[in-house]
Amino acid sequence: MTASSDEELDAVRRRIDAIDQDLLRLISERARCAQQVAHIKTGIEGGGVQFYRPEREIAVLRRIKDANPGPLDGEEVARLFREIMSACLALERPLNAAFLGPEGTFTQAAAIKHFGHSVVTRAMATIDEIFREVEAGACDFGVVPVENSTEGVVSHTLDLFMSSPLRITGEVSLRIHHHLMSPESDLSTIRTVYSHQQSLAQCRGWLDRYLPHAERVAVGSNADAARTAMNEPGAAAVAGLQAAEIYGLKVLAERIEDDPGNTTRFLVIGKQDSPPSGQDKTSLLLSCRNQAGGLHALLMPLAAHGVSMTRIESRPSRRGIWDYVFFIDIIGHRQDLPVAAALEHLQKESLLFKVLGSYPLAVL
Numbered sequence: 001m002t003a004s005s006d007e008e009l010d011a012v013r014r015r016i017d018a019i020d021q022d023l024l025r026l027i028s029e030r031a032r033c034a035q036q037v038a039h040i041k042t043g044i045e046g047g048g049v050q051f052y053r054p055e056r057e058i059a060v061l062r063r064i065k066d067a068n069p070g071p072l073d074g075e076e077v078a079r080l081f082r083e084i085m086s087a088c089l090a091l092e093r094p095l096n097a098a099f100l101g102p103e104g105t106f107t108q109a110a111a112i113k114h115f116g117h118s119v120v121t122r123a124m125a126t127i128d129e130i131f132r133e134v135e136a137g138a139c140d141f142g143v144v145p146v147e148n149s150t151e152g153v154v155s156h157t158l159d160l161f162m163s164s165p166l167r168i169t170g171e172v173s174l175r176i177h178h179h180l181m182s183p184e185s186d187l188s189t190i191r192t193v194y195s196h197q198q199s200l201a202q203c204r205g206w207l208d209r210y211l212p213h214a215e216r217v218a219v220g221s222n223a224d225a226a227r228t229a230m231n232e233p234g235a236a237a238v239a240g241l242q243a244a245e246i247y248g249l250k251v252l253a254e255r256i257e258d259d260p261g262n263t264t265r266f267l268v269i270g271k272q273d274s275p276p277s278g279q280d281k282t283s284l285l286l287s288c289r290n291q292a293g294g295l296h297a298l299l300m301p302l303a304a305h306g307v308s309m310t311r312i313e314s315r316p317s318r319r320g321i322w323d324y325v326f327f328i329d330i331i332g333h334r335q336d337l338p339v340a341a342a343l344e345h346l347q348k349e350s351l352l353f354k355v356l357g358s359y360p361l362a363v364l
């Protein structure tokens with residue numbers, strides 16, 4: 001390196017150091033503003049303060065993405081601001097979120113993607129337990145898997161909504177990469193593969209090809225699988241990278257999912273409703289009369305008011321053999337005029353009518 005390029009490098013580094021000082025000062029100033037917000041909120045609302053405002057956070061992230069001058073990618077800057085807000089909110093009051101444990105599951109990764117790293121994540125053994133903890137007020141929010149792009153819907157989660165008073169307050173999509181990990185170093189020694197049943201299904205092609213003789217054992221979660229494999233000779237787990245790190249396993253094969261676009265959608269559940277953010281989604285639980293044209297009558301009001309439906313799932317209601325309920329997602333907030341009109345109309349057509357929640361479309 002020449003003397004002049006050395007000097008040039010030094011000059012740029014000094015500039016970076018000065019910028020970091022400015023950033024630190026600005027971030028601290030922002031954090032003090034968040035503290036003031038907390039103070040004002042407590043004054044106005046007294047005991048029942050809602051510190052976390054999802055619609056406000058989403059507005060901040062959208063604004064940042066729209067104003068982003070580059071060269072950093074929009075998603076990247078939004079992620080940085082997600083973390084700044086997470087830390088500022090924790091100064092007001094730390095949030096806690098129940099997820100499907102143990103440590104290292106994709107549900108935990110989804111919780112952190114949604115709330116940022118300052119959220120306190122609490123591992124639960126089952127999806128039922130997540131609902132119960134949030135219902136009891138022991139956790140502010142819960143994060144539950146609801147749908148996978150290759151394996152379809154997580155029906156247990158949908159079933160729990162039938163009897164729960166909780167609301168959907170957000171959604172998170174996560175790209176899922178599966179890895180084969182083991183205490184062993186050689187693929188040929190693997191006799192048992194542990195994983196969650198959905199993950200085994202998502203890697204079926206790879207497992208058929210490379211481990212055709214290994215037994216596949218379904219367990220409660222991917223992280224459980226990693227923990228089990230840790231102490232068992234000849235065992236391997238299919239799980240995410242975090243699990244390999246937490247349980248000290250060697251990654252024998254990376255990204256073994258059959259579909260490279262493999263994505264899982266998670267729902268954030270809580271007691272509070274999210275106010276309109278301008279770009280929202282509403283989830284409904286409906287059931288119609290068991291007669292010809294029943295479903296058609298349910299969907300008519302949506303079409304009549306120009307409301308788009310993005311998903312429909314049917315589930316047996318467990319009340320009678322032919323009695324089905326429908327989980328429907330539509331675009332718009334329940335308070336938006338066309339949606340409000342469609343919902344009023346729908347309610348008259350349905351036997352069972354429940355708005356599971358209106359929540360902002362995910363930014364990250």
Ligand SMILES: C=C(O[C@@H]1C=C(C(=O)O)C=C[C@H]1O)C(=O)O
Binds near residue numbers: 033053057060086092
């Ligand atoms: C600062 C506020 O409280 C929280 C923190 C936010 C932030 O750091 O930008 C935004 C929304 C709230 O979750 C607020 O309500 O404006």
